[in-house]
Amino acid sequence: xxxxxxxxxHADGDVKKVTLELLTLARSxxxxxxxxxxxxxxxxxxxxxxxxxxxxxxxxxxxxIVDHVVAPKAELLxxxxxxxxxxxxxxxxxxxxxxxAGRLAIKTDSGVITDAVGLSEGFVADQSIFGGGVNVxxxxxxxxxxxxxxxxxxxxxxxxxxxxxxxxxxxxSDSARAAKVVERVKQERGARPELTEAAIVxxxxxxxxxxxxxxxxxxxxxxxxxxxxxSRAATDAGWYPHQxxxxxxxxxxxxxxxxxxxISGAIQHRAGMQTSKTIVVINKDSEAPxxxxxxxxxxxxxxxxxxQLTEEIEKRK
Amino acid sequence: MNxxxxxxxVPDTAxxxxxxxxxxxxxxxxADGVVNxxxxxxxxxxxxxxxxxxxEVTVLTMGPAKATETIRKALAMGADKAVHLSDDAxxxxxxxxxxxxxxxxxxxxxxxxxxxxxxxxxxxxxVLAAMLAERLGAPQLTLANKVEVNGxxxxxxxxxxxxxxxxxxxxxxxxxxxxxxxxxxxxxxxxIMAAKxxxxxxxxxxxxxxxxxxxxxxxxxxxxxxxxxxxxxxAGTVVxxxxxxxxxAAEFLASKKFV
Ligand SMILES: Cc1cc2nc3c(=O)[nH]c(=O)nc-3n(C[C@H](O)[C@H](O)[C@H](O)COP(=O)(O)OP(=O)(O)OC[C@H]3O[C@@H](n4cnc5c(N)ncnc54)[C@H](O)[C@@H]3O)c2cc1C
Ligand SMILES: Nc1ncnc2c1ncn2[C@@H]1O[C@H](COP(=O)(O)O)[C@@H](O)[C@H]1O
Numbered sequence: 001x002x003x004x005x006x007x008x009x010h011a012d013g014d015v016k017k018v019t020l021e022l023l024t025l026a027r028s029x030x031x032x033x034x035x036x037x038x039x040x041x042x043x044x045x046x047x048x049x050x051x052x053x054x055x056x057x058x059x060x061x062x063x064x065i066v067d068h069v070v071a072p073k074a075e076l077l078x079x080x081x082x083x084x085x086x087x088x089x090x091x092x093x094x095x096x097x098x099x100x101a102g103r104l105a106i107k108t109d110s111g112v113i114t115d116a117v118g119l120s121e122g123f124v125a126d127q128s129i130f131g132g133g134v135n136v137x138x139x140x141x142x143x144x145x146x147x148x149x150x151x152x153x154x155x156x157x158x159x160x161x162x163x164x165x166x167x168x169x170x171x172x173s174d175s176a177r178a179a180k181v182v183e184r185v186k187q188e189r190g191a192r193p194e195l196t197e198a199a200i201v202x203x204x205x206x207x208x209x210x211x212x213x214x215x216x217x218x219x220x221x222x223x224x225x226x227x228x229x230x231s232r233a234a235t236d237a238g239w240y241p242h243q244x245x246x247x248x249x250x251x252x253x254x255x256x257x258x259x260x261x262x263i264s265g266a267i268q269h270r271a272g273m274q275t276s277k278t279i280v281v282i283n284k285d286s287e288a289p290x291x292x293x294x295x296x297x298x299x300x301x302x303x304x305x306x307x308q309l310t311e312e313i314e315k316r317k
Numbered sequence: 318m319n320x321x322x323x324x325x326x327v328p329d330t331a332x333x334x335x336x337x338x339x340x341x342x343x344x345x346x347x348a349d350g351v352v353n354x355x356x357x358x359x360x361x362x363x364x365x366x367x368x369x370x371x372x373e374v375t376v377l378t379m380g381p382a383k384a385t386e387t388i389r390k391a392l393a394m395g396a397d398k399a400v401h402l403s404d405d406a407x408x409x410x411x412x413x414x415x416x417x418x419x420x421x422x423x424x425x426x427x428x429x430x431x432x433x434x435x436x437x438x439x440x441x442x443x444v445l446a447a448m449l450a451e452r453l454g455a456p457q458l459t460l461a462n463k464v465e466v467n468g469x470x471x472x473x474x475x476x477x478x479x480x481x482x483x484x485x486x487x488x489x490x491x492x493x494x495x496x497x498x499x500x501x502x503x504x505x506x507x508x509i510m511a512a513k514x515x516x517x518x519x520x521x522x523x524x525x526x527x528x529x530x531x532x533x534x535x536x537x538x539x540x541x542x543x544x545x546x547x548x549x550x551x552a553g554t555v556v557x558x559x560x561x562x563x564x565x566a567a568e569f570l571a572s573k574k575f576v
Contacts, residue, residue: 114444292550310563
């Protein structure tokens, strides 16, 4: 079966859920090989990758790979593409994943598809464009298909693979070392799931009114085990940190359930959440455009509706 | 400092955007063209760096003839001059061809710093800046919410999932910006008048020594196989809160097995 490279997303030694999704997707089209880039590889990570079907695991654990912006990961993948001639390369369609895909495409003279929400036979990708208005099927026509797949596009399903480990040494070029990371600043996120990976996202907008009031949104999120998001109006006002912004210039999310409270549904916001499977809206203005895409909407004051919803969910647990 | 800002004309997101049925490319004639929103932030950052360090700001746009409207807007904000890469041979270029054409043009016009928006509202690939860095062999300083230049040293804050990275490099470099970086200025009346007289150099593919084999629809590295309007979302249920809105929402979530 043809080999498909899957770049592993990991944090603090844990394999992220999107990687398990990509391994699942790759299994339907060939035989996945996981590619681990950077330090932090552990037996637990290895077990996880094998559990979800990695036949091989390429491990390039040099610290240098993460000390420079994007280019080293693209160099690593380019080396593997040249050594192993895989049928395709899959990365997660995160901001960085797409940048890696872009550089890799040039290095390997291959086409690249970003933000795929599905992938079928012949590596034909499904994309949803223009804020969800048009569905496109596209494919790479030159080189090795490189596809950046959106988190939450596939349900991860375990199916054991051999997980044969292969160490990879890579000598980085000078140009790959040109942009050096000198400091990493972590801003607290709490125990909630990561925004782009979460199955449920609860977002608040200008209607929430203040940073303190975001506690109402967080309580609802916690009752559902959800991530918290925010509209740009809320992040601009400083009520919630920027990395939680959903929309065109924030994160694109595609969860099973998206709850929007006090958000009007501007096109830039919708561009980041329109492919959510189920959308629930709470807004006091029945004319708000977000109702147009709601599966269920409540016209009402979020300060009444959200706490009541949270309480009701807790009761039903 | 010689700063080049890559500015793209995109269809207005407020109007209906379509793909052409003949060649499955974006129908640029169907909608009004506007400056890609994020590129205004790129122009603003270029102007601020020029104001602090001196130099010149050049706008670089690849696009059809009507993209001159966009160029004028950037000039009205305060950019000094523009290069407009415009040729029918470029129609249908994908990200690889666009980055190739822009990189060749950048090599020809020269730069200390190239600034891009991190994403366009039409293609939304978000790969152009990374591709330019790769093609130019220049440091990639992308997704910046802060840029500082000190002589030939440049430092940015790169937005990440967990917060941000501080990244250092030396010029020449490629930067992309996110919208938290600044507040773009509005063109003043004086600026709009002055823009009419600023030089705009129009280049065809041959002028920039771009190989016609590497650009345009026929040479693209990927293709649209088919497309269709997304089926409309089934109309949802909307209820008015009469003291039980939260309970009703919970019932809905339960019916969908979320609780
Ligand atoms: C370059 C650019 C990029 C952008 N990128 C993004 C992006 O990534 N993400 C994004 O979200 N936006 C983005 N925007 C901004 C976008 O255009 C909107 O301004 C923004 O989404 C509005 O946020 P909002 O819905 O929270 O606020 P508003 O539009 O002000 O809506 C607030 C809503 O809350 C409701 N409300 C108020 N009080 C209550 C209450 N007590 N109970 C219930 N409902 C209440 C109101 O009826 C209203 O509908 C971008 C804009 C630009 C120019
Ligand atoms: N045709 C173009 N002309 C000039 N700049 C462009 C063009 N296409 C893309 N860009 C730049 O690349 C950025 C990212 O675009 P994209 O990769 O299409 O999302 C934009 O914000 C622009 O700065």
